[in-house]
Amino acid sequence: MDSLPTEILGLVLRFNVDMCRHDKNLVLPLRLVCKAFDAALKPYIFRTVQLEFSRFLKDATPNTDSLARVGHLCSAVYMDMMVVRDEEEITRLSDIFRGLVSKVPEMVPLLEDLRRHCMSESTFDETDFRRVLENVLEHIPNTSRLKMNLPFQVVGDQSLTATLLLATTFASLAKRDEEHLSLETLVIDHVSDTTINNICNNPIDLKNAMKTFKELTHLVLSFKRQEKRNSTFNRNLWFLIRKAGKLGSLCLVGWNVKRDILTRRHRHRGVTENDWRMRSLPYPLETSLSFDRLRFLELKRVDIDPNQLVQLIADCSGTLKELYLVEVYIKVNGTADEDNVALWIGLQDSPTPLDACWVAQDLRNMKSLELDVLRVTGLGYDDFEPDEDSLHPTYDLGDPSGSDKSFDQRFVEAVMRADIDTTTKPTPPSKTLSPEPLPEQDVVLPPVISTAGSNAGPEAQESEVAIPNPECLVQRSDYDADTFQRHHNTTSHFKRSIDGYFTNHNEQALKELQNLISVADRGMSLISQEIERYRVATVDPTTGGMVTAPTPWP
Template sequence: MNILPPEIVLSILEYCVINHYGDKNSLLGLRTVCRLFDHVIKPYVLRTLQLEFTRLDKVARHERPLDHDALARIGHLCHALYLDLMLVRDDGEPSNQLPALPRTLHPVLTRLLLPTGEVSYLSKIFSAVPSMEAFVTTLRDRYCLNEASFTEVDYRDNLGKLLEYTPNASAVRLNLPFQLISKHCRAATMILGNTFEALAQRPEDSARVRTLVLENVTDTTIVKLWRNPRDVRNIIDAFSALENLLISVRRHEEGQAQTINFRHRLWEMIGKAPNLESLCLISLDWDEGSFEPIKTTTQRDCSIDDWHFRSIPTIRKPPKSVLARLTYLELRRVEVSGCGLLSMFKCFKDSLKELYLNQVYLKKVHSAGAPGSSNDLLWIGLPNTRPPQHHRWIATCLRQMELRLRVCRVASLGYDQYVIGEEPHPMPGYDLEDPSGLGRTLEQRFVEVVSGIQQPDAPDGSPVAYWPEQEEQAWAYADRDRPHDMEPRDWSAPHYFSTQKNPTSGWQKTIDCQFPNFNQFTLDELHWFADTACKGMSKISRAMDGEEDRQHAGHHGPDNSEDVPGTNAQLGDTTFHGMDLD
């Protein structure tokens, strides 16, 4: 190596780093080639340090203990922490409603037991299945917070020590427990509270946290933390220098009062980051792969209050600490109300420069008794028509409020309509059809209107334009000549991010901008949890089917007449619903 020019050696090593993008452990092995390899590769592979279940669990800790001497030598190279606590289960936290199991099992199970924490719940379900006893015991003894595995105090102590060894760490990703069945998890609240405390109490000479990713946060956890003044102080300290924030949220509490409470607490927490430049909000309440341009909910499906509950909390008034520097905003996999979405844009219009919308549903009510309601809320609006009073056409409103974006990219914009009364025939098409007859998608036309690009003429040669509410709002008219060629990267978020750095949700894939966040052990264990639970449910289903056969043959027994099919596929579909494990 001594005879090669330094430029060639560095090029070789850079190629090695790129070639091992998804396999950092193999790249670690290259450090043993020579001293130069070790010196150059070490800052790359040690940029992120990980604290995950096997480093905390007393069972596995004997095999993978924290090496404090090694941390003391390499800790200064660490710039990011990956805290993976997804495997932590909950034993006894009560749940307000029956967990999300296949609907065909609900009538039977509601007669058998009351909702409890995940492990207690499974224990009661599988009490009549002896082969499942070892599985439930393993969940309780190893994967729940207790003295046999590790407690919240153990977690706090280990995280505190790790932060002492890593004074230069300025980015943190925390994967909170992902409950497969029970909705509530007391452990998640304790883990998040202790994480904020550890970050707030770092040594004074440590770097401030500038990038924070919080995965699988529930509304219950945020509301509970905000009731404790000590937790609020820790959040304020941890958020004081924050510049990039990504939160994936899961909703559990229903009802108007709980929704309003969560909305206030969520934005109060975000508002504690006065230097925030990048914000990404992701909902985990529906499957990423199930998008359709128009989805319909009727009064038979759920009440209108429950339907409104699914909306992502948006700002009704500016946070107490105004986010004056917010430049990048992304909403992904969310349902939003028109008023809430526009209120958010009004709060950030002075600073917002880049907007990304990915799989966003605009919620609208369609009433058979009010035919004009079909056009009251639209993504783009109707061409050559001024929006009537109380009509909100999002793209036009953005132009009216002078939201000057240098980048606007979207993907999968749709409508979530709630039908009151009889379903319309045919269903309204809203503004999904291209009035220029060119077959452009709703997403492309939305970006064009928001960006002020002049529209092509209609097939009959008549002009197509989108007008503001008032004629004198001259700034809201299209003022940019139409480009000769519009390519997907000019309006599509996925195409754009394939060639450009993602300033919002990119932190979800890689917290250090070098290697993907990935823990194969967590992925394998979560699949084992789900597969084993499915097998247990299948045994229960077969037992119930046998009971039904005996009843039909004239035997007397409990009235379990509901149709209970096999549940492997059903539970498998709901188990990893909306979860990002990378």
Template structure:
């Protein structure tokens, strides 16, 4: 090895790192080849340190005690922390399951295991144990500037006490790092619930810790789950969430991911519309599922927010426009993936079905109180360099008897007769690309509310050239694969490297941008717990004649689906 030129050794190890992308443990073993391998690989493979369930509970620690000496030797190499607390069970959740399974003796051992090992208690580990262990880790990692925190993933909704304690203690530990530590620049929080946000904001001490941690943040990714129903609670959560985000005045990128919208249940792209009726949900319940957006700018304005990504969310048009207006002067990149615009279709006013549209209607000025998103982006002088969209659609709520009425057309038809998908047309109009003429040669334009006083909102750019399908009618451009097209957010976000993905790269490619954050033990155990709970539910269903609540089964099915992902 000493006879090889350094360039060849580095090339060999670079290929080793690339080939071990999903198997970091195997790469760690290569450090034992020789001292040179160790010197080169150690700063790479130890860039991220992990704290998870098996390094906390007493059963696992007795088998593998923590090595404090090793932490002192390698701590300075750490640039990111991966805190995986998904395995922790909420004691309220376990008590609730215990009542359901009280008449099923075969579930006794399962419930005892959940209580004794996976809940925070003296037999496993306590809240103080977690705080002490995390504090010790932070004392030895002064160069750490990025954190990914996976909060407990509930089997059954409405139980968030464990998640609230974990997040509160994590914020306290980060706020009390040694003074010579690097400021936190990147934060990813998975499985954040509305209950946790509201409860933390009731404690001034927690608010102070969040303010200290968020003060230097530049990149923030939040995946959010909604538990508490009711319009008033939804308003409280919206205000608290944006107050929290607003504590990061230096924020450059923000990614909000909804955990309540299932991509697998999305309507086919040929339809773009999913429908809810009064038989399915009340109007308040349907509106509650809307992603919380800004009604007014947060007290601490974020003047540097340049990149925004929204994924797997349902949004109200007024809220989306309000958000864009808050960041219109700084926003340069916008990514939308699996975003549904909520619309109400009432039998007594069928003419109002076009008041909320992604693109708008061609050659028509938007009437008062009509919100056409792409046109509004042009009206507010948004200086977008990049706009990408995929899997856009409408989430319509039907009021009254509209069974016999024709479904609303929205703006799903390409007015130019080229059969371009909705997402592409949204991107083109938002970026100000001139539209091709209709098949009869007449011009097509998307107009602002007042073209005379808003000339900047008129299209003035030539669209990128695209190959045409040989057998296309009217110049059909629909031969593009939506997953690889230039306007596709899905294509860009999944294929882009960590540095090119400016919004969710720390979630998709790992908190250090080099290795994915995946804990096989956590995924395996969560899957096992969910499968066992489903088996127990099936037994209860048979004993009680199928009277078990559907929402419980839905929660467990969701856990199964998301652990498989």
């Protein structure tokens, strides 16, 4: 081992780190091999400090001495608070399943266990959380990255616990010593519009948040809409984002579940138009300001007004170089035959109406926009009262050229390729050309002799060279965001790995959430069965009793 060059040893251990990037614990035994292994692996193993529920408990004993020895190696903090429950959530679940306890006996210990994960005097409170977090931050002066998973609230919409945790985190970050490195990367998962509004409505919390955002260069927000009324979320969200004056990359992840890629249409049933509009990523049109340094932008799993989408890109266009749209659905209210209905690409052989927003054309005509990379995956339409009798019932989703290109590829080409006119039907390119005569050479290869039958015409006997169609040379990574980002990701990779070496992972928290969701699903299915039993049963008008006996419980 002593004769092994340091460079080779470093490469070998780095290769082991790469192989174990999904489970850091697999690398830990290598530290015991020798002092050289221990010294070489420390910068990787201690690069991230992970904090979760058990670290903040009142009876937890912090190991401050160990942190003091390796704190200078830490550059990132990963806080996973998903398992923390909100008291409102437990109360609502108890009320919902009170009548089903005999049929779902596992609900009793589950609800009791969930109460042990609530912030209280018996577990930990705001003071305990602040004390532990500030103590950790004090010993890691070189930290410039932070990822925080807020509680994922299954039921309820107040988000009081999540608001308290996020506001306290901002306060702790704002109190860091000026000699410490500034926070440059911030990733927050499961932040709700309620939490954003509550923080912005509190002057002290807002001041701490503004100080936290001040030096950010990378920001990833995964959020969800909970409020069902007009709120100030639009103004508050972008007010905070714009406080990050040095922001170079921005990724906003919405709340949508996986949708049908075959139809690319999502239809809302039984909701009012106001609720439909509330379920979107807002962007202010009235007070738009440009982003001076934003180079990389990604929107993922969101519904958005098309005019707001174009305005957002326009405000970033002066510096924007890479744009990623993943499962983004523009909101459409009305038939495609109307002049003011928005479309992703537009209709062939039809001029663009004055009042319509055709996204591809608007981006293509944006003089200040000079993209180096545009990748999209799963673009679609969020319908409200769609017109099935329209002349264009599927909008512009079908390929009018007949080449059966994917909608994502057509959109990228409509924006990036100057040789494509989206308003006229393209002429299919010629796929075969006769070869040009060879220049005079000393040695000429013999001509290719056709083996066709004697009844073949002279055209069949002429040698033809197949010219590959440029459209066939397009690879999926040339337009698909998911494929492209496997090898080049400048926006959302922090969400998967905050330190760049090991993936963010907390198996225990995932098991707790899966247990909660599975039991809640079973309880809801039992409620549905109970409703169905009484719906199909008939009542004797004379006796008032059921004629058809209810179906027995499974």
